[in-house]
Amino acid sequence: MALTHDVRAGGVAEHEFGAARGVDDFLFLPIGTGIAGTVFAGGRPYRGADGMAGEIGHAPVPIGEELCACGQRGCLETYASAAALVRRYGDPGLSAADVVARAADDPRAAQVFGDAVRALGFALTTYTMLLDPALIVLGGGVGRSGRDAAGAGARRVVRARDLAGAAARGARAAGVLGGTVGCGDLRVGAGVVILTITLNAALDVTYRVDGLRPGATHRVQDVRVRPGGKGVNVAAVLEQLGEPVTATGFAGPELGARLPGFVPIAAESRRTVTVVSGGEATLFNEPGPLISPGEWDALLGEFDRLAAGARVVVLSGSLPPGLPDDAYARLIERSPAPVVLDTDGEPLRHGIAAGPALVKPNVDELARLLGRKPDLPADCLTLGVPVAATLGAHGAVLVTPDGVWRARPPGALAGNPTGAGDAFTAAVARGLAQGRDWAVVLADAVALSAAAVLSPVAGGYDAAAYRDFAGVVTVEEG
Incomplete structure (x- = not known):
């Protein structure tokens, strides 16, 4: 196996020892100063006709028309690489990690980082639909710096597009993992994995008491109410x-307000009550609502x-x-x-x-x-x-x-x-x-x-x- 650059070597390392161990079809994508990738197909790196397979950094994304060093406009690398984050923020004294860290309360940093996440989401969706990989492994310094914010943002972008395409043609999306062999730890999701x-969702009520005794009155120490099932x-x-x-699943009017993605039904959903005492749990489960044929x-x-x-x-x-x-x-x-x-x-x-x-x-x-x-x-x-x-x-x-x-x-x-x-x-x-x-x-x-x-x-x-x-x-x- 000939490894013509470090990114391809990194993909092999992830396949043999890291996040893609045991997975034969995946995309390894380090995000650092630039963005390059390695496509694994059938357990081996796929080079393509001219060795350019995996060059996702120059995939066009619908974010803007900024000029890339390759001569094209709107490339992924123009928005999502470490160099792009620093350049677009406008302070060369900062690192990409600094820009990501400021995104929580600096509107300009939030805009720059948000564009990077959206660009990455669109590019990963395209690769997922074309290649149907089992995984996409992300690495690099930008991945390490932005795992929480990028995870939420990329997940929003990719889900929206992937669901539309998948519903139309039955495509199945890829999981996305953070690299584990020295390449970062970003963990986000592409599409509905x-x-x-x-079918019998519930409003779960959990009581914590000192001791559960039949026929006695109990003082509840803690109450938790949340959607369950x-x-x-x-x-x-x-x-x-x-x-x-x-x-x-199914959700009645009250539970449906907490589970907006569920199929609405006319009857109220059931409640379940759990009483936790001394490391043991006692459950009371209602049977559930009557579901109509419609x-x-x-x-x-x-x-x-x-x-x-x-x-x-x-x-x-x-x-x-x-x-x-x-x-x-x-x-x-x-x-x-x-x-x-x-x-x-x-x-x-x-x-x-x-x-x-x-x-x-x-x-x-x-x-x-x-x-x-x-x-x-x-x-x-x-x-x-x-x-x-x-x-x-x-x-x-x-x-x-x-x-x-x-x-x-x-x-x-x-x-x-x-x-x-x-x-x-x-x-x-x-x-x-x-x-x-x-x-x-x-x-x-x-x-x-x-x-x-x-x-x-x-x-x-x-x-x-x-x-x-x-x-x-x-x-x-x-």
Whole structure:
């Protein structure tokens, strides 16, 4: 393999050791003094006819008509490179990092940096639609300096364009990761990589009390009220991770005000009440609203529109009254993307028959499906689809045609375990979207679910604990 410049060498390093490890089709894009890229196709750098493949810095973007050194006008590099940030801000004594740092409260810096983010978003959308990469890995000093602001801005720009194109032609978007081999740590999203569906969304109310005693009066120490439901929680975790995600489902009038992207229904959505005491959680789950045939049809239309741009779809939670037991199975059959299914009872049974990419029951749900205590991993193999069975404090077992893997959390944890399974599902969906090895997916899922126990509410996780746990969770094969 001949490496004709440092950017191509950096792409190889990311492929072998970094953010694109195990991913054969991606774009590596360092953003520094200039902007160049490396296209990986089939596990090797693609040079093109004249060795110019990946020169995204000179792709035109609809930001303006400023003259580029190449002689063209409106090139990406004219707006998004480190040199461009300094030049356009107008103070040569500053660095690009200084301009990015000032963007929070300096209108001129905000304009310059905003143009850079918009230019990058448009260029990445074009590359995504043309090449259909599994990942786009960003690096370079500008990436390190602007990870938070750029992440939000680029995600807004690319989602808008990619959804329009994807809906028209069924394209699937790329994930975007920060480089990990000395090239930066920007983490943004291009398009709808993960779509979560919550058919029985809820308004979650969480009470924290000293001790829960039946028949007694309790003084509530803390109250949290937020939109919930398993798919909503999965999306919230992915958003906190910096992953591009879109969530939809059904929402009644009150909940719809908090979930504007959901399909409206006439009846009010359910409420769920969680009482947390002494490291244990007691849940009270309402059954949910009655869904009409017209509302179900509207959901199917919205699903078709959004799933066209998804790399992974997550179907999660119970079914509300009015929907058939095979509702998830119907969505699996309609989905152009792999589906992760996390549900219980007959919806799980029907869903398995439809062939999802993976099911994620906990050990109790698996027992209800089988009608007895499960024999792991043997019973998982009989289901005919990959299974990630969560075992509470004992971790999880992942069973696929390629093998069996087990992982345990780092130790006993006290907190609110209600969102641990949803965090696990979020990690699995992210791993599938990024094309990670199964063992890596399982280790990450167990670490993230353990960190979610330390969050006061479902749909979050303790970021510091996640970083710590990620380095100590071990996976055993076989």
